[in-house]
Amino acid sequence: MDKPDEKQFEGDLKILRVVDPPKEKIKPIHPHIPEPPALLLMISPIRTGKSTIISNLLLNSDFYGQEYFDEVMCISPTIYNDKTSRFLKKAFDCYDEYSDDLIDELIAKQCSFDDPADRPQVAVVLDDIIGMIRREARINHLASRFRHYNIKLLLMSSQNYRAVSPVIRSNCTHMIIGSPFPNIKELGKIAEEMGDQFGGADNFLSIYRTATPEKYDFLYLDLTANPPIAYHNMEKVIAYGGQGYSDAVANANLNMSGSENAESKVIKNDTKK
Numbered sequence: 001m002d003k004p005d006e007k008q009f010e011g012d013l014k015i016l017r018v019v020d021p022p023k024e025k026i027k028p029i030h031p032h033i034p035e036p037p038a039l040l041l042m043i044s045p046i047r048t049g050k051s052t053i054i055s056n057l058l059l060n061s062d063f064y065g066q067e068y069f070d071e072v073m074c075i076s077p078t079i080y081n082d083k084t085s086r087f088l089k090k091a092f093d094c095y096d097e098y099s100d101d102l103i104d105e106l107i108a109k110q111c112s113f114d115d116p117a118d119r120p121q122v123a124v125v126l127d128d129i130i131g132m133i134r135r136e137a138r139i140n141h142l143a144s145r146f147r148h149y150n151i152k153l154l155l156m157s158s159q160n161y162r163a164v165s166p167v168i169r170s171n172c173t174h175m176i177i178g179s180p181f182p183n184i185k186e187l188g189k190i191a192e193e194m195g196d197q198f199g200g201a202d203n204f205l206s207i208y209r210t211a212t213p214e215k216y217d218f219l220y221l222d223l224t225a226n227p228p229i230a231y232h233n234m235e236k237v238i239a240y241g242g243q244g245y246s247d248a249v250a251n252a253n254l255n256m257s258g259s260e261n262a263e264s265k266v267i268k269n270d271t272k273k
Contacts, residue, residue: 027068032234033057034174034222036121036152039143041168043161043190044178049216050157051076051084053176054125057155059087066091069152070120073106076127085127098129103138110149119150130158135165143168161190169193175221179212194221197228197241207239 034040044050057063058072072092079085079094088094095102106122113119124146126139133139139156144167146154158164175194181187187208188201195201211219211232220231228241 027065029064029068030062030234032220032222032231033063034153035224037147037154038152038174038224039146039154039168039172040156040174040176041164041172042155042157042176042178043159043164044157044176044218045159045181045183048178048180049218050127050178051078051082051088052216053218054127054155054157055084055088058123058125059091064123064153068121069123072123072125073102074125074127075102075129076125077129077132079127098126098133098137098139100138103142106151107142107149110151116150121150121152123153123155124151125153125155127155127157128159130156130164130168140165140167143171161186161193173222173224175223177208177219177221179208179217179219180215181208181212197223198230198239199242210238 029035042050042053054074058069059066074085074088074092074094075096075098076082076085076094077096079089079096085094106124110119110122124142142149142151143154143156143165156164156168161169177187177190187205191201191204191208195204198204198207207230208219211217211230218233220234222229222231229237230239230241232238
């Protein structure tokens with residue numbers, strides 16, 4: 001078969017952009033909060049305010065608030081005896097044991113909708129349970145595919161960073177590192193893995209110390225930003241990634257000073273209560 005004469009074709013070949021689907025109508029949120037879909041990984045020792053942070057995110061209207069998600073599933077071994085979590089227990093579907101069946105049932109329900117746009121917007125919280133589940137657990141697989149099932153927030157907390165599977169660590173979009181952190185070796189493991197995004201492990205540890213001058217303070221990382229952003233709590237930017245520590249802090253302060261727009265307003269939270 002003869003090759004067609006190129007002269008009969010007019011114009012250049014261009015790859016056209018595929019039109020994005022219509023944006024979902026969801027409640028606006030403060031720009032410091034993880035924008036869904038998000039996988040928020042919390043690494044924090046015992047009694048450092050993890051449950052308080054989770055309660056604020058899901059119940060406090062300054063954060064997501066109780067009406068943001070269509071459904072919320074909370075799985076925590078202490079959900080029924082932790083006073084801090086008592087409002088979560090009243091508001092959402094809560095379980096004190098993890099099982100693959102819970103995840104399978106959620107996925108099956110989401111997939112039962114013929115039109116993905118009709119699927120409920122779901123949040124799934126696993127508080128201090130990561131170290132209790134096996135590596136082959138469904139939740140580890142879900143960490144790389146939660147967006148496909150309209151799970152808008154997958155929030156996982158653990159006291160031990162390396163107990164979290166590599167799949168979850170590599171797919172997290174945001175991170176919270178609590179304080180005080182008495183296990184220096186454990187904190188060093190986090191700095192070793194995350195340091196490359198913030199100018200090295202030593203810079204990362206300096207940023208962490210800047211973010212956590214008081215008990216219950218935490219370092220919050222937005223890893224979806226380019227460069228990634230480090231916050232003191234969720235209140236103010238303290239550093240940008242990809243720079244030496246002093247430059248990162250100086251640039252953060254320069255960009256934030258005197259600004260009163262929505263990007264820089266301090267979120268009022270209850271983590272010290």
